[in-house]
Amino acid sequence: MTAPFTCRMITDAAELAALAPEWWELWRTSPAATPFQSPAWLLPWWNNLADGEACVLAIRTGKRLVGLAPLYCERRAQGRLVRLMGFPVTDYQDFLIAPTLEGPALAVLRSHLTDADFWDVLELAELPPNASALRMPAPGGYGERTANASACPVLGLPDVFDGPPRVIPARTRRALRTARNRAERRGSLQILAADRNSVLESFEILVALHRQRWNSRGEPGVLADSRVRQFHRDALPALMDAGLLRLYVLQIAGHAAAAYYGLVHRNQAYGYLTGFDPAYAYESPSVILLGFVLDEASREATREYHFLRGREPYKYGWGARDCWNKCRVFHRSKASCHDIARRD
Template identity: 70%
Template sequence: MTAPFTCRVITDVSELAALAPDWWELWRQSPTATPFQSPAWLLSWWNNLSDGDACVLAVHFDRRLVGLAPFCCERRSRGRFARLMGFPVTDYHDFLIAPKLEEPILALLSSRLEDVDFWDVMELAELPPDAHALRLAIPRGCNVTSARASACPVLDLPSTPDELPGILPPRKRRALRTAHNRAERRGSLQVRAADRSSAFDMFESLVALHRHRWSSRGEPGVLADSHVQQFHRDALPGLAAANLLRLYLLQIDDHPAAAYYGFMHRNQAYGYLTGFDPAYAFESPSVVLLGYVIAESICEGAHKFHFLRGREPYKYGWGARDCLNTYRVFHRIGVNSHDITRQA
């Protein structure tokens, strides 16, 4: 079954970068791909946040890239540990596989993973319900354990923005009206959408607002790390070029009040990060902006809005329901996986 296919291990990062055009083509073909599997996201992650060696399984058929399993591997005191690139900033992990070739490619990946020597323990974390990696067969000589991972609340969207109030909980409808009224009393409202020329400036506004929000609570926030900030900056051009990036800034009387950073792909919207100025807390600018973004997502054809990882109460306030990721850990028989994974 797997004879027509070839699978090689890429360890040279420059070779991986050179694969980007074929990688993009495979990503575009894959019906389950998210922005988190794109070259823009993962190559930027590699350049800024990786802490190991590249061990990428690339599957070709007749010189065409049809499968990609991008692992990052580390040698630890008790063994070799591998996990998919993107940790911990990626909400949905998976392999990339060309449509209608899932079965033979998954079989080949399982067979190849049996033979390679870059892992004793392999972690497949944050796999969404439609992930290819959920169906990866256990390589011979290995065991697997599975568990629930993060909850990622998802809001099912109506066909038109006019129908949006009808699916929102009554309390959220009232809160949205109140936030709009308060914000309009505070000043003139304007929502700006970033394009390629303004994306960097708008991202800096997001960073500042996010910092203000979390420092007011005495906490650092997820953008406190300069390497994480640079990872996102480096990803912006590729995300924008692929029309994945959605950056919005809400201004009240020309002052930045709230910012939104997310993605749109096919009929799925992904809300990754927000920030707001605590000086406008009474006006709830994040509520105003998120309502605007969700409506815009519907106009673009989104069927679902992904709030991504975490069970923050505000997500359920919009009517979102949990979608559970899965965590799979493979380990070679005879290897103490606990000793290796706890070093992560």
């Protein structure tokens, strides 16, 4: 017989960090979990990028952790805005819920949120289509607004690896062969996979390449913020230890021409960040590296490759199709929803 469910709020950073072993266990069993809900991602986020107060809801049956809503609260002049941890560097957000217990766990969470007095607007953004948070009943007495959030193009991969994925359009396969031929004329190609000893060095190469690429366009890029860079430096070793990280550097004639930062969990791969040296633009090193990544993903029996947020044309050139995240916003009044949840 299942013990009664309880819901407790965690507000202390040390207590949140101490939850990590149970958090990992829940994450490993949660059907909808992505690397973005793991302690390896969210604890470094909290230490480096949090702009508010923790209000993490831990659901238990007996002593067992069966649900986790990693929330935090921003206090604004118009009221208290509560969001899922990870904003804005996280592409997929969600609760963690133990399998077979989703219904009762979400009911307990909904009841707690209905009675709680720590929020005026609750914004559950960037929820992928299979997110548990999409199935939580609305807290009683609150209005709700639901809308599409970001498009996250996804490429389906074949069940069996038999060479480069045939799902890639012929035009892109030709472009990939052309890029390799051009690069090989310039010098030998080598793709280096980061390990525990080289992960931070490889990340610094990515930072430099990303900066070069975006500076050439007169833009700073997403790694311009020192807090974001430190967040990744803290997250990468833990992601590596958990087997979730894929970090590669492509060298042409011994020079770093492109770098790739991605994640893998179960049979899903996620392309998070890339960078390349504009001096090698003619050789299209990012195309070469992404072709390699998709080959490796197929070898690992990956079923889907997620290009993550953004509708950049190159993603569709690889055969990806739009998959839309959702956003649910609960509020006391329409006015407070508009005023409090508005991005600065």
